Every structure is written in structure tokens, then in C-alpha cells.
Amino acid sequence: xxxxxxxxxxxxxxxxxxxxxxxxxxxxxxxxxxxxxxxxxxxxxxxxxxxxxxxxxxxxxxxxxxxxxxxxxxxxxxxxxxxxxxxxxxxxxxxxxxxxxxxxxxxxxxxxxxxxxxxxxxxxxxxxxxxxxxxxxxxxxxxxxxxxxxxxxxxxxxxxxxxxxxxxxxxxxxxxxxxxxxxxxxxxxxxxxxxxxxxxxxxxxxxxxxxxxxxxxxxxxxxxxxxxxxxxxxxxxxxxxxxxxxxxxxxxxxxxxxxxxxxxxxxxxxxxxxxxxxxxxxxxxxxxxxxxxxxxxxxxxxxxxxxxxxxxxxxxxxxxxxxxxxxxxxxxxxxxxxxxxxxxxxxxxxxxxxxxxxxxxxxxxxxxxxxxxx
Numbered sequence: 001x002x003x004x005x006x007x008x009x010x011x012x013x014x015x016x017x018x019x020x021x022x023x024x025x026x027x028x029x030x031x032x033x034x035x036x037x038x039x040x041x042x043x044x045x046x047x048x049x050x051x052x053x054x055x056x057x058x059x060x061x062x063x064x065x066x067x068x069x070x071x072x073x074x075x076x077x078x079x080x081x082x083x084x085x086x087x088x089x090x091x092x093x094x095x096x097x098x099x100x101x102x103x104x105x106x107x108x109x110x111x112x113x114x115x116x117x118x119x120x121x122x123x124x125x126x127x128x129x130x131x132x133x134x135x136x137x138x139x140x141x142x143x144x145x146x147x148x149x150x151x152x153x154x155x156x157x158x159x160x161x162x163x164x165x166x167x168x169x170x171x172x173x174x175x176x177x178x179x180x181x182x183x184x185x186x187x188x189x190x191x192x193x194x195x196x197x198x199x200x201x202x203x204x205x206x207x208x209x210x211x212x213x214x215x216x217x218x219x220x221x222x223x224x225x226x227x228x229x230x231x232x233x234x235x236x237x238x239x240x241x242x243x244x245x246x247x248x249x250x251x252x253x254x255x256x257x258x259x260x261x262x263x264x265x266x267x268x269x270x271x272x273x274x275x276x277x278x279x280x281x282x283x284x285x286x287x288x289x290x291x292x293x294x295x296x297x298x299x300x301x302x303x304x305x306x307x308x309x310x311x312x313x314x315x316x317x318x319x320x321x322x323x324x325x326x327x328x329x330x331x332x333x334x335x336x337x338x339x340x341x342x343x344x345x346x347x348x349x350x351x352x353x354x355x356x357x358x359x360x361x362x363x364x365x366x367x368x369x370x371x372x373x374x
Contacts, residue, residue, distance in 0.1 A: 009260065013353065014195070018051060018341050019186040023261040028268065030184050031055070039271045044154050044179040044334075045069070048126060051184055051341040052119070065123075070150045072127040073157075075135060076106035079128075080145070083136045092136065092325045093216040096332060097209055099132045100125070104205035113201060118347060121204045122340035129336050130154070133329045134161040155179055158333070163321055170282060171320060174275050178316060181268040181309060182331055184338030186261075190214040190221070194339045198346040199353040211339045212332055221328045226255035227314035228324055235287070237294040244295055248303070256311030257299050265306045272312035279319040288315040 020029045028035040031050050038047055042056075049057040049065050057065065075083075079102050086095050104110050107124065109117040131148070138145050138161075146161040155176035159167040167175070185191070194211035198204065215221035234240040247254060259266055273293075280289040292315055296307045317327050 007260075008355075013187055013192065013355070014346075015349075016186070016342070016345060017054060018338070018345060019184050021186050021261055023259075023263050026262060026264040026267050028185070035181065035267050036271065038180050039177050042180060044176050044183070044337075047180045047183050048154075048337045051337050052122065052344065066153075068123045069127045069154060070148070072124045073131050073148045075128055075131050076103070078106065079103060079132070080135060083132065084139045086136070086140070088140075090140075092133070092329050093212065093221075093332075095136050096129070096132055096329050097212045097216065099136070100129060100212060101205060101209045103128060104203060107205070110203060110205070113203065113347070115344070115347060118204050118344055122344060125204070125208055125340055126336050130158050130333045131161070133326060133333055134158060137162060137323060137326060138164075159320065162326075167320075170279070174279055174316065175320060177271060177275060178313060179334040181271060182313070182334035184335070184341065188220065189217070190335065191339060191342050195342050195346045196353045198343040199350055201347075201350065204340070204343050207343045208336070208339055211335070215328065215332055215335065221331050223255045223308075223310035224314040224317065224327045224331075225324055227311055228318050228327070230255060231288050231291055231315060231318075234291060237291050240291045240295055241298055244298060254295070254299060256307055256314065257303070257305040259306075259308045262306070262308070266308040268309040269307045269312055272309065272316055273307070276312040276315045276319070279316055283319040283321075285315065285319045288318065 018031060020032075021027065030038060030047065031054050033042075033050065033056075038050075042050070045062060045066055046057060049062065079099055082099060082102060083095065103124065107121060109120060135145050143164070146164050148157050148161055149166075152160055152166070153172065153176065156167055156172040159171060159175055187195070190211040193214040194207045197210040198207040218226070230243075231240075234243055244254060276292065277289045280286045292312060296311065299305050299307075314327070317330065318324070322330065
């Protein structure tokens with residue numbers, strides 16, 4: 001009997017060493033390290049190395065990775081020209097998907113599908129995806145592109161090249177942790193899409209473009225944008241609760257709650273909740289945190305749902321000064337570490353991913369009816 005499930009729910013599709021999730025216990029780990037441990041101790045660059053190599057880096061290895069990411073930050077001139085010429089009002093995820101695909105045209109290793117070549121491409125994708133997002137935002141707002149600072153970390157450089165001002169230590173560390181929390185999450189829709197493409201032995205750029213396309217869907221990557229727009233609609237906790245009650249009465253789903261995998265608290269949400277509080281107080285956005293906690297408590301008590309990673313990342317990004325329509329592209333910047341790790345893992349032990357469908361259609365062998373008789 002075939003194992004089936006709507007949306008492949010509960011179906012095991014492959015073996016992987018990258019990520020472990022226990023949705024009932026609220027456990028998430030990367031390569032054996034609990035997400036709480038990584039959020040408290042690791043830098044995002046260490047997390048990238050961990051996902052790619054299965055272990056934490058030695059000091060010299062971490063320095064080499066940082067240097068490689070800096071060396072490959074700059075975009076090909078044609079890609080930057082594309083970003084400068086996109087139509088006004090173009091969606092950020094449409095632009096990101098196209099620009100990442102364009103990177104393949106300028107990589108001399110594009111037809112080399114060896115592990116060594118793909119590891120080099122993973123570094124380029126990791127570095128240049130961030131540059132695509134910040135460059136696009138600067139250009140669409142008529143601002144000069146900010147050259148990266150090689151002395152800054154991945155997280156700090158992203159904020160610097162986006163906003164044009166070096167972030168303080170708290171902002172830098174907050175964003176670094178946010179990147180870590182979003183880096184990897186097993187076979188979510190975008191990761192599975194990337195692995196399916198990689199399993200055909202298509203190139204890594206095609207696989208990542210597939211992942212970005214899946215992430216763009218509102219059922220996957222865009223929930224934190226919906227959360228912040230909801231929070232900004234109201235000006236007090238009382239007003240927020242009245243709005244939430246009305247939405248629930250009209251069967252309207254509240255973004256940022258519930259998860260396909262977690263049946264208890266999303267372990268990433270706990271870290272983000274604390275950061276949202278601290279950063280909100282520092283930047284004058286305390287009201288967003290206060291409203292968020294009231295909504296969280298109400299939804300939990302009345303619907304039995306817990307906040308997921310999107311709920312508190314929304315106000316965190318807002319307090320960092322990040323434009324709302326860049327929340328999902330930033331998700332892609334972070335998840336690039338997980339996507340590339342999965343694609344590399346797929347290449348190392350590849351088999352074409354080709355599931356079956358449980359046929360529910362018309363009985364086979366129907367008699368043909370000539371068109372004149374239909």
C-alpha cells in the first residue's frame with residue numbers, strides 16, 4: 001500500500017543529515033546543534049559552515065569562509081544593470097528570482113557539476129544573493145549603491161549596504177541571530193523544490209531559482225509581511241484584539257500562527273520574541289511588541305495556536321528599519337545557506353526524485369466518442 005498524504009504530509013522523501021525537527025517536543029537542530037544553542041552562541045557564518053560541512057569551523061576555516069564571502073559579494077555588471085532597469089513597482093521576489101538565475105550566465109563553472117565546483121558556486125550564491133537584495137533596494141529608491149565593507153560580518157554588511165549606516169552591536173547581533181533562525185528547516189516547500197531540481201542533475205542556480213519560486217508563495221515565505229501589515233493597522237492592544245476577533249468571526253486566518261510541523265511552540269519564535277521586545281524598546285516601537293503579545297495570548301487561548309517564526313520576525317525587521325517588501329527576500333538570503341546545503345547533499349548521493357500519485361480519476365479504458373457525437 002502506497003503511503004499517501006495531502007500535500008505529502010508525513011511522507012518521508014529522503015535521508016538527510018542537515019536538520020532534525022520534533023514537532024511535538026518543539027525541537028529544531030542543525031547538524032546536531034539545537035537552534036537555541038546556535039542562536040545564543042554562533043555567528044551566521046559559523047552556521048553556514050556547519051550546514052555545509054557537518055561540523056563547526058576551526059578559527060582558520062571560519063576566517064577563510066568569511067574572506068571567500070567578502071571576495072564574492074560584488075555582482076556581475078550585467079546583473080547590476082538589470083537591477084537598475086527593472087520596471088518601477090516590480091515585486092522584490094520576482095526581481096530576486098530573475099537576478100539569481102542571471103548569475104548562472106556569468107559563472108565560468110556553470111557546466112562543471114563536480115562537488116568542488118558546486119561548493120564554489122554555493123559561496124557565490126550565498127554572497128551575491130545578499131548583494132542583489134540591498135542593491136535592488138538602493139537603486140529603486142534612487143540612492144547610490146553602497147560598497148560592502150570587508151571588515152563587517154555578513155549580517156552587519158547587509159544592514160550597512162541596505163540602510164547606508166553601520167549598525168550598532170545590538171542591531172548587528174539581532175539580525176545575525178534572525179539569519180541563523182531562518183537558515184534551515186528540513187524539507188519545507190522551497191527546499192524540496194530545490195532538491196527536486198537538483199536531483200535531475202540540473203545546475204545549482206536552477207535548483208536555487210526553483211527554491212526562490214516556491215518561497216515566494218504566500219503559504220510559505222510571505223507571512224511575516226502580512227503580520228507587520230496587520231500590526232500597523234492598529235494603534236493599541238484593545239484595537240488589535242477587536243480586529244482579531246472580527247477576523248476570526250469571519251473565518252479569516254491570522255498570519256504568523258500555527259505550523260504544519262510544530263504542534264507546540266516554534267522554538268525559533270521564542271528567540272525572536274525576546275529580540276523583538278529589546279529592539280522595540282531601543283527603537284521606539286514598543287507598541288508593536290505590546291500588541292503582538294496580546295494577540296499571541298488571545299490566539300493561543302481561543303484557537304490553541306502558537307506563534308511561529310514569522311510572527312515576531314515581523315516587528316524585529318521593522319525595528320531594524322528594513323522595508324516590508326524585503327522581508328521575504330531576506331528569508332531567501334538566510335535560507336540560501338540551507339538550500340545550498342541540501343543541493344550539495346543531493347548531488348553527493350543523488351537519485352532522481354520521482355514520487356507517484358494515488359490515482360482518483362476516471363476508470364482507464366474509456367471508449368472514444370467521435371467529435372460529431374459528443
